[in-house]
Amino acid sequence: MKTKVQQILSKLNTPDITFADVRITKTDQEQIYFQNGFLRNFGSSLDSYALGIRVLINGCWGFAGTRNLSDNSIDKTVKLAKDNAIHGSKFIQKPVTFMPIEPTLADEVFLPKLNPFKMDNEEKLSYLKRIAEKIKPDGKIVHSYVYGVFFHQEKVYGNTEGTLTSQSFYNTLPVMSVIASDGNHIQTRTWPGHMSAGRGGFELFEENKFEENTDRIIKEAGDLLSAPRIEDDRADLIIGGGHLALQLHESVGHATEADRIFGMEISYAGKTFIKPQMIGSLKYGSDIVNVYSDSTNPDGMGFHPVDDEGVPGQKVDIIKDGILINQQTSRDIAQRLGLNPGSNMKASFGDDIPLVRMTNLCLAPQKGSLDELIANTDRGYYVDFTKTWSIDDNRNNFQFTTEIGWKIVNGKITGIVKEPTYFGITTEFWNSCDWICGPEEWKHHGTFHCGKGEPGQAMQLSHGVAPARFKNTVVKVKV
Amino acid sequence: MQSEELKHLIDRLTKHPEWKYHIVYTDWQTDFFRFYQSQTNYNISKTVSTLDVTIYKEKKSFSFNIDQPTITRIDSALENTISAIDTLPEDPDFVDVENDLSKNTEKVKQNNILNISLDKKIEILADISKESEKLGYRLFGTFICNYQHTQIINSNGLDKEEWNSPIYFEVKAVHKENQVTVLETYGGENWESFIKEDFISHLSLKMQSALNERIDVEPGEYDVILAPRCIAEYMQYLSYGLSARSYDQKSSYFQDKLGQQVFPEYITITDDPTDKDIISVDYNNDGHIYNPLSVIDKGVFKSFFCNNYYSFKTGLPKNGNNGSCLILKEGKETLDSMITSVKKGLYISSLHYMNFINERETSVTGLTRDGTFLIEDGKITKVVNNLRFTEKIARIFEHISVLENKSYTIPFSENYEFFGISSAKAPHVLVKNFNITSSTKTI
Structure with missing residues (x-):
């Protein structure tokens, strides 16, 4: 793949092209889906190659992608990318420019503890079947599934500045879910929650303790059918790590993608409430809120030696002591904002354009365990396991519902509530954060399904968080 | 995929009379023009050929997907299937693949990617931009043409083809000062039904309404x-x-x-x-x-x-x-x-x-x-x-x-x-x- 990238780059080192980059990805995917105790789908897509060529001509980007890597197809793709830039440049007011950077040469290989593509099928299937049979419909449980998606990608990136890198990694999405019904209503419980994906292989099922939690989700789903809803207007909320990762993702992660400031994603993903003049002064959160973008941590799915336009991986503070101080950027956008590029340009596959993306976007830990936090809460709710999420076009007004909540009175859990729903305005909410648990509770949570871009791309990325408390949150929402 | 590869796949599948199969072959192209602040953001061209195959042996099934299929890759996927399928648990709810053999009239549609060039898209957008500038708006959005050919084949004798070439044109006009946004869209497969003057007129009406308090x-x-x-x-x-x-x-x-x-x-x-x-x-x-x-x-x-x-x-x-x-x-x-x-x-x-x-x-x-x-x-x-x-x-x-x-x-x-x-x-x-x-x- 490296040789092919170099060969293509040699065709793009011409005076008319200001900058060009080339990516080839080779992807293996496998998915196993048990429904109601039975194998419903076992499928794979192996050795899938994708090529993308991006050129900057006359201040305008042109891109072409293909999954056909024959010489003839590559020549055609080079021509298409150049034509797209040349014709597109007829409708340009502000040309794309950015500063050159030193080339990077790097090769990174990550190997999982249990490689799902090398394990015996029988070993994988017997493990998942055992889980599936434990949660199959019985009593109040009317539907269940166990799902595993295994992903391996090799990527070579090169550009006309001399950068040439390769990366090989494995990610896994493990999840199980049950639906309980009383004939008229349904409630769901999922494990380990909506943000269950991570860097690694089949070992993620063991690490997430699937077998130990089947009885728990069956009982909780059944109990939720007759559980009360929250009656308070406002309450102190402790948000568990799995759901807090999504809260961070939606109300900080996407809001600080700087391409949104310039409207590049308006028609699908939306804008942001952040304006350039807010950087360096906006009180985004309370003093204990520190958020950083870290593509140097190999434990997260956002790790890379360089991003998809040649910027070396780095750790960048986005919110420091509650103040917004930086953005997630591309080279072009960073220059427009007077910032350094943050290594945030990522494309899902070789034939996708790179977009400003979260990598490993993390909330720094403070101190204390979750038990201590609950014990120090007089009255409130501990909520986790995402059910519904929604946030507005400017990433300002959000509303989330989790599958389950636990009522806290005088530092003790006293019962469960169903579908706890809360609403907030982004900066008010993060400024109400008065407790973030410590490193012992901090871990990466992740998704395979962060949708952005047109044509659409689903990105795999991670968030490191520990449970946190938010004071006086609106929990009265009429449904 | 050339018919040679598909023929090879079906030849190999029919050598296993104990198998049922379902094949979907898709050839997909897009020409995707993204614009923002009344100028080009990206022009994206993509082509993908995909073969999706599910093979059933009684109540056991295995699926594979191949991008850009070749005979070698098809053979490799089939060998993988042969080694896997007997080891799989059954799905008791599977009975048979589709048996509806009725067909729609095949309609080979014109490729709108060829029909509407990038220059043409830019020309239309420049005209809309002139009108929006008068009211203080900038344009953001997409102008997309797809072309797709799909072939569906299964072991019950089903063999059907379908062509599509949809167009999607979305313009968001955002006011430069107060950021108020209005939307106008066009969609369909018959480009002749797009009337630029009507599109501009509808958008202008919305832009004017959005100038209020x-x-x-x-x-x-x-x-x-x-x-x-x-x-x-x-x-x-x-x-x-x-x-x-x-x-x-x-x-x-x-x-x-x-x-x-x-x-x-x-x-x-x-x-x-x-x-x-x-x-x-x-x-x-x-x-x-x-x-x-x-x-x-x-x-x-x-x-x-x-x-x-x-x-x-x-x-x-x-x-x-x-x-x-x-x-x-x-x-x-x-x-x-x-x-x-x-x-x-x-x-x-x-x-x-x-x-x-x-x-x-x-x-x-x-x-x-x-x-x-x-x-x-x-x-x-x-x-x-x-x-x-x-x-x-x-x-x-x-x-x-x-x-x-x-x-x-x-x-x-x-x-x-x-x-x-x-x-x-x-x-x-x-x-x-x-x-x-x-x-x-x-x-």
Whole structure:
């Protein structure tokens, strides 16, 4: 793949092209889906190659992608990318420019503890079947599934500045879910929650303790059918790590993608409430809120030696002591904002354009365990396991519902509530954060399904968080 | 894929008489023009050829997907299948692959990627831009042409082909000063139906309306006029509960409601690929012919969307529908008379980021965007900040009191992992007591 990238780059080192980059990805995917105790789908897509060529001509980007890597197809793709830039440049007011950077040469290989593509099928299937049979419909449980998606990608990136890198990694999405019904209503419980994906292989099922939690989700789903809803207007909320990762993702992660400031994603993903003049002064959160973008941590799915336009991986503070101080950027956008590029340009596959993306976007830990936090809460709710999420076009007004909540009175859990729903305005909410648990509770949570871009791309990325408390949150929402 | 590869695959599959198989071969291209601030953002060209194969041995199945298939890659995938399939657990609910051999008239469509060049797109956009600049707006959006050829083959003798070349043109005009946004779209397969002057005229009208004073409104229940795009999107979300899969999972709002009056008698919904304004669909993924289907007839629930697998599993009648061509029948009132009838209410142009809270109850939350307006004493008077609603979709349909006497084709881009273009058709509707739960304080 490296040789092919170099060969293509040699065709793009011409005076008319200001900058060009080339990516080839080779992807293996496998998915196993048990429904109601039975194998419903076992499928794979192996050795899938994708090529993308991006050129900057006359201040305008042109891109072409293909999954056909024959010489003839590559020549055609080079021509298409150049034509797209040349014709597109007829409708340009502000040309794309950015500063050159030193080339990077790097090769990174990550190997999982249990490689799902090398394990015996029988070993994988017997493990998942055992889980599936434990949660199959019985009593109040009317539907269940166990799902595993295994992903391996090799990527070579090169550009006309001399950068040439390769990366090989494995990610896994493990999840199980049950639906309980009383004939008229349904409630769901999922494990380990909506943000269950991570860097690694089949070992993620063991690490997430699937077998130990089947009885728990069956009982909780059944109990939720007759559980009360929250009656308070406002309450102190402790948000568990799995759901807090999504809260961070939606109300900080996407809001600080700087391409949104310039409207590049308006028609699908939306804008942001952040304006350039807010950087360096906006009180985004309370003093204990520190958020950083870290593509140097190999434990997260956002790790890379360089991003998809040649910027070396780095750790960048986005919110420091509650103040917004930086953005997630591309080279072009960073220059427009007077910032350094943050290594945030990522494309899902070789034939996708790179977009400003979260990598490993993390909330720094403070101190204390979750038990201590609950014990120090007089009255409130501990909520986790995402059910519904929604946030507005400017990433300002959000509303989330989790599958389950636990009522806290005088530092003790006293019962469960169903579908706890809360609403907030982004900066008010993060400024109400008065407790973030410590490193012992901090871990990466992740998704395979962060949708952005047109044509659409689903990105795999991670968030490191520990449970946190938010004071006086609106929990009265009429449904 | 050249016929040589497909022939090779079928030759190898037929050497295993104990196997059943289902093949979908897709050749897909897109020419995707993204623009922002009235200038080019990216021009993207992509081509993908994909072969999806599922092989069944009695009640065991294995699936593989090959991009850019070659004989060597097909052989490798088949060897993998042979070594795996006997080791797999059974799915007791699988009975057979699709056996509907009926065909639509094959329509080889012109490739709109070739029909509408990038230069042509830019020329149209430059003309729209000139008009929007006069009112202080900049343009953002996409101008997309796709071309797709699909072939579906299975071991029951099914062999069908389908061509599509949808166009999706979306322009968001954003005011330079106050960021108020309005939206105009065009979608379809017949480029000759695009009339630039009409497009500019509609967009200009919206841009002018959006120059009024901007205000906020309190949470509460409002009479709202939903633009066709909004009610079409609610209709698409409602179709989750119309699927036999959700019925099987006991998650459907329509669970025990077949034949029952679920909405007012003036609500009629069909799933009709033959409507001349709809982006047509010939077959579902199994290859079953996609015929017009009555879903809600005069308020009575008539049919689930039910494919081959779920028909065997649930006993529901099989069809080829999946809600890709939904049409809400128009009513009798003009839009003007609908607006005039509202003492105080809202006009909502478009929705954003809607998600289910509880599928069985059809409860959702989401937001308005691209133009929300206040109606006072029968007139649109002010621009309103984007608002959050928390509602039950079934309740919205129950509370429709008036439907416009004219329908509009609404293109939708299906943009999650795979990019596709579909359409729906709906009139404006007046909904009573629509539940606004908060303001975003932004536009």
